[in-house]
Amino acid sequence: MTDPTTRSDTRNPTSPGGAAPVARVENVTKSFGLGDGRVDALRDVSLDLHAGRFTAVMGPSGSGKSTLMHITAGLDQATSGRVLLGDTDITRLDDSQLTLLRRRRIGFVFQAFNLVPTLDVSANIELPFRLDGRRASADERGWIDWLVATLGLGERLTHRPHQLSGGQQQRVAIARALATRPDLIFADEPTGNLDSKAGRDVLGVLRTASRDHGQSIAMVTHDPVAASYADRVVFLADGRIVHEVGTSSPAEISQVMLELERAA
Template sequence: MTTPANPVVARVDGLGKAFGTGGNTVTALDAVTLGIRRGQFTAIMGPSGSGKSTLMHIMAGLDSPTSGRVWLGDTEITRLSDTDLTLLRRRRVGFVFQAFNLVPTLDIAGNIVLPFELDGRRPSADEQAWIDGLIDSLGLRERLRHRPHQLSGGQQQRVAIARALAPRPDLVFADEPTGNLDSRTGREVLALLATAARGYGQSIAMVTHDPVAASYADRILFLADGRLVEDRTRSSAEEISSFMLAMERAA
C-alpha cells in the first residue's frame, strides 16, 4: 500500500506542450505539476483532447515538452539526447498497450525476455527468479512455447504485463490496457496491475477513459483542456462517472 514515505519515481513540474505555430497553436498541456510514488497505481483520465496521452508520452520520454521539466527518479530527462532517452526507456520504463504489441515470430518466453535482448544481455540469476515468479503468478507456465496468435486476448495481455514488469522498471505506463478485452478479462487484467503495485511495489500510470478501470487505481488524476483539475484517492466507478459527467457539463 502506498504511504507518504514512498519515494517519488516520476514527476513533472510546470509541464507545457503546444502543437503548431502562430494562430494554429494547440495547447495540449498547460503548467501541469505532479508526481507518482513507488507502489502507486495511478489512473489518468479526461475527455478526448484533454492531454492525458501527451502527458504519458512526455513522462515516458517518447515526446518532449515545450516548457517545464520531467524527472524519472533523480534523472531529469527533459534535455537528454535521443540515445540516452532510448537507453532510459529500455531499462527504466515498461509499457502495456491496448494492442498488446507482442512480437509474432517469438514464443511467449522470448517475448517476456525481449527487454533484456534489446539491452544486449541475459537476465541475471536474480532477475530470472523474478521472471519465473511472474510467469507462475500470471498463469503463463504452460504457454511459454506458444506464439502470441495461439493465445486469447487476455493471455496476450498477461504476456505484455510480464514483459513490462520483467526488468523491474521504475514506472510502467499502461495505455487503455483493457480496450481490446471483454469486461471479465479486463477486470482480471486490472486486478493484476493492482497486485503489481500493491504486492510488488511497482509504480503504474494508466491512461483510461473507463471509470470501471480507473476504480482499480489508488489515485485518479483528471485532466481537462491540458490542465490537472482533480487529484483524488481511490474512488468507485459511480463516483468517477459522476465527476466525469460534471466535467463535460462544465466544458
C-alpha cells in the first residue's frame, strides 16, 4: 500500500500541462444535523487545485468556504464524496494517517498566526521538522535561509512572538508553513488581523511563492483586494461553487460578489 504521507507524481491528462491536481474535491457534501434540522454546508462540490497555482475561495458568510478548506485539508470529514491529495484518497485515512499527512504534505497559515509563544522565531519556523522527528536537510536549510531573508526576519530570529508586530508574526507563520515545501498551503483569512501595508506584504510573499517557486496555495478570504493577488478566484454561495474567474482587479471581484448577493 502506498504511504499516504509521501508525494505522488501521478499524471492526469485532464489537468493543465497533463499534471494531476495537487488536490481534488469530488462531489463533496457536508451536512450537519438530521431530518428537518439538517443543514448542508457544502452541496455536491467538485474542485481541482493545481500545482503552482494561487487559488482564492470567496463567498458570503455561511457560504461554505471555510468548511471546504477544512475538508480539503483533512481537518474535517465530508458526509459524502471524496478528497484526494495527489493520488491519496484522504477520506479513507484514519486519524493517525491524517495527522502524518498534514504534517508532511500540507502547510497552514491562519488569521490568528498560531505561533508557539515560548519559542523564538527560529524555533517556530523549524517546528514542522521537530514534530516530524527530524532536522532540516542542507537543501531545506538553504530554503529556510532564503525565506528568512525574503521575509525580512533575519534580525528577529531570537525574538519571541510577543516581541513582534502582527505583520512580523504572520511572516513567521508563512515561513513555518513553507519551510518543508509542502504539496499545498492553506491560508485562512491570512491578512484579517493586519493593517493594509502588512497585508499587502504578506500577500506579495504568497504570490511570489506560487509564481516563482511553484508553491500551490489555497486561500479563503472575504477581501477582494486579497483575492486579486490570486491566479484564480472561486466563488461559493449556499454551499455550491457558483462562479469562477482568473486574475482580476479588486473592483471586478467586488462586482461579482455584489451580483451574487443580489441573486441570493
